[in-house]
Amino acid sequence: MEKKRNLNLTSAIPSFNRFPLERKIEILKKFSNLNKGDLDFIKKYQKLPDFSDTENNIGPFKIATNFLINGKDYFVPMEVEEPSVVAAASRGAKLIREGGGFKGRYLGNQMVGQVQLIGIKDFKKAKEEILKHKDKILKIANQTNKLLLKLSGGAGDLEIRRVKEYLVLHLLVDPKDAMGANIINTMLEKIAPFLAKISKAKTGVRIVSNFAPKRVVFVEGKVPLKKLALRDFYKKKVLERILDAQKLAESDTYRAVTHNKGVMNGIDAVALATGNDWRATEAAVHSFALKEGKYKPITRWKLENNFLKGKIKVSLPMATVGGATESKKARLALKILGVQAAEELGIVSASVGLANNLSALSVLGTEGIQKGHMRIHREFLPKKSARK
Numbered sequence: 001m002e003k004k005r006n007l008n009l010t011s012a013i014p015s016f017n018r019f020p021l022e023r024k025i026e027i028l029k030k031f032s033n034l035n036k037g038d039l040d041f042i043k044k045y046q047k048l049p050d051f052s053d054t055e056n057n058i059g060p061f062k063i064a065t066n067f068l069i070n071g072k073d074y075f076v077p078m079e080v081e082e083p084s085v086v087a088a089a090s091r092g093a094k095l096i097r098e099g100g101g102f103k104g105r106y107l108g109n110q111m112v113g114q115v116q117l118i119g120i121k122d123f124k125k126a127k128e129e130i131l132k133h134k135d136k137i138l139k140i141a142n143q144t145n146k147l148l149l150k151l152s153g154g155a156g157d158l159e160i161r162r163v164k165e166y167l168v169l170h171l172l173v174d175p176k177d178a179m180g181a182n183i184i185n186t187m188l189e190k191i192a193p194f195l196a197k198i199s200k201a202k203t204g205v206r207i208v209s210n211f212a213p214k215r216v217v218f219v220e221g222k223v224p225l226k227k228l229a230l231r232d233f234y235k236k237k238v239l240e241r242i243l244d245a246q247k248l249a250e251s252d253t254y255r256a257v258t259h260n261k262g263v264m265n266g267i268d269a270v271a272l273a274t275g276n277d278w279r280a281t282e283a284a285v286h287s288f289a290l291k292e293g294k295y296k297p298i299t300r301w302k303l304e305n306n307f308l309k310g311k312i313k314v315s316l317p318m319a320t321v322g323g324a325t326e327s328k329k330a331r332l333a334l335k336i337l338g339v340q341a342a343e344e345l346g347i348v349s350a351s352v353g354l355a356n357n358l359s360a361l362s363v364l365g366t367e368g369i370q371k372g373h374m375r376i377h378r379e380f381l382p383k384k385s386a387r388k
Contacts, residue, residue: 009031010073011073012066012073012097013065016065021053021058024056028075041060043059046059056090060077060329060332061077061079061272062086066091066097067101067348068096069219070101070102071101076352078269078273078352080265085266085356088265092356093351095228095358096221096310098224098227099221099222106215107217108215109175109214110156110174111172111175111209111317112208112211113171113207114168114209115203116203116206117166117167118165119202120167123167126167126200126201127160127167129199130158130199133194134158137158138155138156140190141171141190142187144183148175151176153175158171167199171191173187176341177320177342179280179323180208182322185207211284211288211315212284212315213315216313217313217343217346218311218313219312219354220310220354225239225306225308239308241361242361242365245259245364245365246297246300249297253295257295260289262360266349266355266356266357267281267285267349268281268282269352270348274325274333275330276319276325277319281317284314285298287315299312301361310354312353312357314350319342319345320341
């Protein structure tokens with residue numbers, strides 16, 4: 001049986017990014033109980049001609065440090081082309097660690113699948129017929145994945161909406177540790193003929209929705225004000241500029257979109273490292289930001305007592321089983337993380353997004369983002385360009 005990760009070790013290691021590659025690998029080996037197969041897989045990536053160990057790049061992905069989430073330490077694999085994103089995540093996590101680390105939970109884990117019903121003549125009667133047969137519809141759906149039902153997941157409810165001339169059925173499914181698209185699409189195609197029969201309609205699209213307002217993660221963290229000082233900028237100045245940037249994002253779409261893109265720098269990088277569908281993640285997050293009719297920032301920062309307190313609340317479908325999460329690289333990333341379920345992975349991902357957001361906001365209104373970004377970028381690039 002595979003050994004579990006060493007819970008007595010910490011991811012808060014000063015100057016980890018300056019350690020020789022061999023020492024970084026040794027630390028990860030002990031932390032996550034990596035075996036010879038894992039280490040051989042990592043070495044294959046290190047032999048690629050464009051490999052550089054800048055900013056915790058170990059080969060298949062880069063590693064962010066300092067993450068303490070719900071009392072548990074994490075080294076976080078991130079797959080991203082810009083090493084400064086990893087540096088920013090590690091810095092933000094270090095600041096929030098000073099305030100006790102991240103606290104997170106899921107507020108719901110249901111995805112929505114849609115069946116479009118076309119040619120309805122009597123909407124009231126069609127809705128009544130569907131609701132009358134609700135139990136049978138759910139039974140047909142759940143027969144497609146009995147294992148999911150045994151895990152206390154599966155189709156649990158349905159909703160009916162009228163959209164223009166169509167009746168649209170929403171099947172509410174808890175996919176447990178899967179992202180859910182294939183599971184839900186199969187369910188929808190199975191129930192569609194029965195729905196058409198009882199509603200006297202034709203079926204149109206039958207597919208999962210990437211708007212996921214019922215699969216929402218909430219994470220918060222705080223930073224002691226005394227830790228906000230940044231080189232030549234006092235803590236008060238840094239705090240003021242963070243709050244000014246937050247206020248602008250809440251009032252201006254131009255700023256809000258870029259604010260959220262900075263959050264997604266972290267979330268997407270974790271999704272890619274763990275074999276998750278980052279396009280579905282992007283769709284879920286940005287649609288959630290627009291759910292009230294105006295595009296809003298997905299994080300909030302405010303002064304509370306002697307702390308800068310931040311939170312993120314957003315729909316975030318993540319998976320630890322199925323699809324590309326079964327690839328060797330994704331399994332290695334999940335092993336390094338030591339996550340036990342998809343919800344835990346989602347909480348980690350949201351924490352990384354919040355950390356990246358904090359780092360960005362702390363420099364945008366002070367020294368500017370380019371100083372650190374370009375320094376790390378130059379270190380990561382080959383010394384001589386291959387272009388002629």
